[in-house]
Amino acid sequence: MGGKKMKLRVAVLLAVIVCLSATYSEATVITVDPATDDLKTKIESAIAGDVVELLKGTHVVPTPGTAGPNVSTCLIDIPAGVTIMADPSAPHASVVVQGGDNSRRATVFCSTGAGITISGIRFVPAADAANGGRAV
């Protein structure tokens, strides 16, 4: 009798675990290595709920070549619901996004979607730019 009860309890416990696993899916973490990955491709291919984790180093975002007025450019378009964050294990300010140039009216990160989070990133202007324009 006691063995049957134990089996029933185990079965119920397993069923609960299976149900919880089915309903809870962990966010996908997309890591971006500045040495090998293209930041724009990685971010723009993310979907809602994804976390894009930038590894330590300088992620260079190319600026458009055209300079002058009336050239308003979004360099990286963030899909709705995406989180962009620095690798939590990297020292503070060691994850750098380099890009943006006001003379080209560039915005480094932009989005028309809701639920965007950006955290722990150091933004610096493009190497040839006096300033970075808009970061976000």
Added chain:
Amino acid sequence: MAQGGGNLTFNDNIVDKFTDAVFAFFQSGGSVNFRNNWVTVIDRDPNANSGLLGGNAALTILFANLDSADASGNTIHGPGRNVSRDIAVTGLIIFNTTQTIGSIDIWNNAISNFDFAVFSSGEVGISGARISENRLHTNGAGVGVGQVPDPSITIPTPADNTRVSQNRITGNDFGIIVAANAVKTTISRNQIAGNREAAILDLAAAGETTVGDNLIRGKDTGNQPAIPPGMAFDPVVGPPGS
């Protein structure tokens, strides 16, 4: 962040030598959170945008329809005050002429070297904007409430129910400027010291601004004689001429 959806969070970032850290334009729904960032703003290139100089900020919220906006814990340094510009450069600016933000909380920021450290204008719902416990120094003005500096420009919904409290506003040209179209502004328990011009320049209609329990050293208002430096002063200041 042009015409974005709601719920934008920007926290713990460093933005170095940009014209703007976050430009939230036509955000719709949810909240904008701008917290614990370190930002240096520099002037934009006038050749890049209609020949205008100025008009940039660490955080801009423009024409947004939000439940809430929160800017707290940021350290923001600007390109300098008293520079000839077409439009002011501002640390934090809420300019909301046609939409509603349920609540605005600008709290515990350190902001220096701007034309305006904090500028809040527009309809903000019943709770109003709360500007509190900030350290605002070496700016053209510490706080601007309502349409500043040109009150002749008509905006549908001026700053409403703004509460400016417990800030330390030092070494600016003006401490706080309340524009003619600001209504029901409360200024209380601030330390306002060492500003070159008026500590509180109140241009609002009679009875629309409540001022009390502030510690003011230096000049008090544009309509009263200067208070000798070092003298604590706890005024109840009415509108100009009162």
